[in-house]
Amino acid sequence: MMQVSITTLTRRRNGSIGRKEDIKGCEVLRIGRGAENEIFLSDHRVPLHLAELHEGVDGLFIEANGTHDLRLNGAIIRKAHLNVGDVVGIGPYELVVTEPDDSIHIAVTLELVHPIGDDVESLLSRSKLTTTNIGLTKRASSWILGSLTLMLFLILPLFMADSPLSNYFSASKSNNAPNTMTNNNDIDFDISWVSGEVMNSHKFFANDCAACHTKAFVMVEDAACTACHQQQHGHIDKVKFPSEDLTSTRCATCHTDHQGPHPVRAEKQELCSDCHKDLDKKVDGMHLTNVSDFATNHPQFKPTVWQNPSEGIQKRISLDDNPVEVSNLKFPHKTHMNANRMRNPKTGTNTQLECASCHVPDLSGAYLEPVKMEEHCGDCHVLTFDSIAPKRTVSHGKPEVVYRELAEFYSTLALKGGVTDKTAPKVVRRRPGSPLLKEEEKKAALQWANLKTKKASRYLFSASQCGSCHEITPEKTNASGYSVKPVKVTQIWQPKSVFDHGKHKDVACAECHAADSSMKSSDVLLPKIEGCQTCHGGEQATDKIPSTCISCHGFHRDDVAIMTGSTGKTVQ
Amino acid sequence: MHDGFLTYQNMKFLKMAAVLCVLAVITYVWYQPIDEHNGGTWLGYTLGTIGALLIFWLTWLGIRKRRYGANFRLSAWVSAHVYLGLSLIVIATLHTGFQFGWNVHTLAYVLMMIVIISGGFGIYAYTRYPKVMSENRRGSSLDDLLAQIGDIDRECRQIAAPLPDSVAELVVQSCEHTKIGGSLLRILSGKDKSCGSTAAFERLRTHVSEVEQEHAQATRKLLVLIGKKCGLLTTVRRDIQLKAFMDIWLRVHVPMTVALLVALVIHIFSVFYYW
Numbered sequence: 061m062m063q064v065s066i067t068t069l070t071r072r073r074n075g076s077i078g079r080k081e082d083i084k085g086c087e088v089l090r091i092g093r094g095a096e097n098e099i100f101l102s103d104h105r106v107p108l109h110l111a112e113l114h115e116g117v118d119g120l121f122i123e124a125n126g127t128h129d130l131r132l133n134g135a136i137i138r139k140a141h142l143n144v145g146d147v148v149g150i151g152p153y154e155l156v157v158t159e160p161d162d163s164i165h166i167a168v169t170l171e172l173v174h175p176i177g178d179d180v181e182s183l184l185s186r187s188k189l190t191t192t193n194i195g196l197t198k199r200a201s202s203w204i205l206g207s208l209t210l211m212l213f214l215i216l217p218l219f220m221a222d223s224p225l226s227n228y229f230s231a232s233k234s235n236n237a238p239n240t241m242t243n244n245n246d247i248d249f250d251i252s253w254v255s256g257e258v259m260n261s262h263k264f265f266a267n268d269c270a271a272c273h274t275k276a277f278v279m280v281e282d283a284a285c286t287a288c289h290q291q292q293h294g295h296i297d298k299v300k301f302p303s304e305d306l307t308s309t310r311c312a313t314c315h316t317d318h319q320g321p322h323p324v325r326a327e328k329q330e331l332c333s334d335c336h337k338d339l340d341k342k343v344d345g346m347h348l349t350n351v352s353d354f355a356t357n358h359p360q361f362k363p364t365v366w367q368n369p370s371e372g373i374q375k376r377i378s379l380d381d382n383p384v385e386v387s388n389l390k391f392p393h394k395t396h397m398n399a400n401r402m403r404n405p406k407t408g409t410n411t412q413l414e415c416a417s418c419h420v421p422d423l424s425g426a427y428l429e430p431v432k433m434e435e436h437c438g439d440c441h442v443l444t445f446d447s448i449a450p451k452r453t454v455s456h457g458k459p460e461v462v463y464r465e466l467a468e469f470y471s472t473l474a475l476k477g478g479v480t481d482k483t484a485p486k487v488v489r490r491r492p493g494s495p496l497l498k499e500e501e502k503k504a505a506l507q508w509a510n511l512k513t514k515k516a517s518r519y520l521f522s523a524s525q526c527g528s529c530h531e532i533t534p535e536k537t538n539a540s541g542y543s544v545k546p547v548k549v550t551q552i553w554q555p556k557s558v559f560d561h562g563k564h565k566d567v568a569c570a571e572c573h574a575a576d577s578s579m580k581s582s583d584v585l586l587p588k589i590e591g592c593q594t595c596h597g598g599e600q601a602t603d604k605i606p607s608t609c610i611s612c613h614g615f616h617r618d619d620v621a622i623m624t625g626s627t628g629k630t631v632q
Numbered sequence: 633m634h635d636g637f638l639t640y641q642n643m644k645f646l647k648m649a650a651v652l653c654v655l656a657v658i659t660y661v662w663y664q665p666i667d668e669h670n671g672g673t674w675l676g677y678t679l680g681t682i683g684a685l686l687i688f689w690l691t692w693l694g695i696r697k698r699r700y701g702a703n704f705r706l707s708a709w710v711s712a713h714v715y716l717g718l719s720l721i722v723i724a725t726l727h728t729g730f731q732f733g734w735n736v737h738t739l740a741y742v743l744m745m746i747v748i749i750s751g752g753f754g755i756y757a758y759t760r761y762p763k764v765m766s767e768n769r770r771g772s773s774l775d776d777l778l779a780q781i782g783d784i785d786r787e788c789r790q791i792a793a794p795l796p797d798s799v800a801e802l803v804v805q806s807c808e809h810t811k812i813g814g815s816l817l818r819i820l821s822g823k824d825k826s827c828g829s830t831a832a833f834e835r836l837r838t839h840v841s842e843v844e845q846e847h848a849q850a851t852r853k854l855l856v857l858i859g860k861k862c863g864l865l866t867t868v869r870r871d872i873q874l875k876a877f878m879d880i881w882l883r884v885h886v887p888m889t890v891a892l893l894v895a896l897v898i899h900i901f902s903v904f905y906y907w
Binding site: 107108126127134135151152174179180182183184186187188189190192194195198201202203204205206208209210213214217218250251252253254255256257269273276277278279280314316319320326328330331 | 664666667668670671672731733734735736737739770771772774778779780781782783785786787789791807808810811812813814815816819820849853856860872875876879880882883886887888889890891893894895898901902903904905906907
């Protein structure tokens with residue numbers, strides 16, 4: 061225990077110094093702002109535990125705590141020996157070591173030499189320590205931002221743009237005006253409400269929101285669509301099938317807009333399969349088969365084939381039931397694809413026919429043009445009839461027309477004369493151009509012509525000529541004595557779907573159509589669904605081409621009445 | 633504990649928010665809309681409703697937490713505010729179906745993201761900066777530090793009194809041309825390139841070898857003092873910088889929230905107005 065004398069000096073205004081001595085007994089003299097310190101300095105500039113003073117073997121010793129530092133005679137130190145007369149700066153205080161009395165181990169004087177003064181105040185007056193009063197207050201900027209947003213994005217679009225509301229207030233604009241081919245596509249304030257890019261075909265009026273959004277807070281009605289799309293057909297006869305699923309369906313259910321530039325947005329098969337997966341349960345006596353997925357639940361193709369061309373009867377028959385088409389045409393594909401059998405009668409050379417020799421794509425590229433006798437068969441199947449005129453042919457037409465052509469040809473020849481055939485009567489062999497003077501001569505010439513006509517007719521309508529392709533029957537009522545059964549070859553096997561040959565042009569024809577083994581034109585050379593399914597899968601297919609209903613089928617059917625009116629219902 | 637709200641009740645609200653987000657993501661992936669994912673599908677409407685209700689509720693919470701009542705657990709409310717607020721990033725983004733454009737709808741989304749990001753900074757500031765601040769001040773208060781600076785100024789003036797003008801003017805520069813903070817950017821930068829004390833210190837350091845022998849010791853003392861003052865100034869500037877950081881995010885968070893609420897109401901109004 062050492063005895064310490066602490067003398068606190070106070071300078072008075074008159075210059076005198078007040079002294080107050082305090083004697084304490086302690087092991088270590090602690091200095092700091094904390095009340096537990098022996099030298100307790102209640103000034104905020106002094107740390108709580110600033111330093112400690114010891115009396116060591118080699119005299120007095122001061123050491124600062126922690127990271128604090130001290131000033132010993134003006135120099136900054138952390139620890140030091142102290143001698144009498146040393147001045148230690150403790151914050152605003154000065155501690156001076158003095159000569160102790162006999163009973164005292166350590167004597168110090170303590171003086172507040174730097175009371176809190178004007179320097180701090182002047183520093184603060186130049187400074188700005190908080191952001192509180194800088195710039196706008198939170199409240200002010202909230203008001204400004206909020207009002208700006210309200211004005212730009214609500215007030216202006218609502219009242220300054222052509223909207224159902226502004227139309228309501230403005231007498232000059234009639235809300236009932238037909239919105240066909242809009243005449244207003246100016247950008248308006250409600251541009252900021254556009255939720256996404258409209259489809260390309262709507263862009264020419266897309267800035268006029270009210271063109272489609274005719275009523276506020278009401279979903280776009282079908283009437284807005286049919287105002288322009290006046291010729292669009294419906295899907296079913298809604299009078300016969302007033303199904304809630306369909307009558308409640310809006311155009312926009314499938315044709316969603318504001319989703320990008322592509323026209324038909326909805327291709328999901330569930331849009332169709334929702335109804336078509338169990339049609340039999342929905343409609344009594346439903347003749348359509350249920351279908352929900354091309355790969356897993358789709359009926360076999362049922363091509364429409366001719367059953368009785370004379371009566372105009374066609375029938376849909378499943379490929380599983382081996383349909384036979386009655387086309388009244390005899391045509392063996394196999395023979396025509398065999399080069400050995402294909403000798404051109406004019407050139408005498410053999411030709412290998414390709415599919416494309418007869419089947420030519422139409423302008424769309426999707427379908428094939430009908431095969432024409434004159435164009436595609438006529439090169440070989442020449443309709444000549446008499447060796448005396450080896451280049452002379454008849455038209456590929458009706459029997460009576462053919463017969464008339466023959467009669468005209470032979471009559472003209474007979475009356476003109478100059479026929480070289482020795483079996484012909486003299487009168488037709490006479491010098492060409494010399495006049496027929498006698499009535500008997502005319503009769504004989506025409507009799508000859510008549511005989512020749514009948515002969516040529518028999519030849520042409522024989523099984524080796526017309527009869528090689530056509531069904532020929534004797535027909536007394538016809539001038540020619542024959543009739544040809546009408547030929548009807550199916551142009552489009554599957555009229556309820558679209559098959560684009562152009563998209564499949566890189567696939568060899570024979571991959572799908574087994575023409576090279578077909579000997580009868582009654583063969584329906586259409587691949588079964590399994591053939592398509594080798595490449596095409598359902599919507600969810602990952603290892604095949606995902607194909608949805610509308611990949612092949614259309615929703616709007618030309619055989620159904622046009623959609624119109626605000627209800628979207630079909631009219632008959 | 634400044635981050636008490638983060639760990640409140642074993643992170644109850646973090647778990648709630650996480651469940652909400654995971655459910656939203658799973659539903660989003662599972663659900664195949666007829667067209668593209670967007671705010672107009674049933675999932676879009678659902679997520680939009682949840683998002684809008686969260687925004688209104690979280691805003692109300694911002695007002696609520698300023699009121700103090702008996703049955704009010706601040707950390708509970710703040711915890712909910714933070715975690716459910718962050719969950720809006722997932723909820724609202726899925727609501728958009730990642731369809732963005734130059735319109736009021738994306739404006740609402742962008743404002744929401746600004747609010748969330750500023751709030752995120754607020755979380756960071758409130759959990760990190762108090763500790764950084766006390767480490768920076770090493771146990772002293774700001775007033776202590778300012779008083780110490782004042783003391784140094786006073787001491788410098790006393791020491792400089794008998795010194796040549798070339799030195800005394802540096803002391804005047806240090807004492808009278810030093811300021812702390814000022815403009816918003818200066819406070820936020822935590823630095824002052826035109827600090828009188830720093831300039832004085834640099835000039836004094838080069839000048840100290842040139843003064844006469846009799847003034848050398850006093851000049852060196854000044855150098856030490858002004859150097860110490862510069863250190864204190866750095867500490868003070870860092871302190872008010874951190875304080876400003878803790879304040880400034882709210883000055884983005886609050887006005888943007890107000891703008892968001894307006895934009896959100898307009899968004900909801902406009903999509904149904906032009907349904």
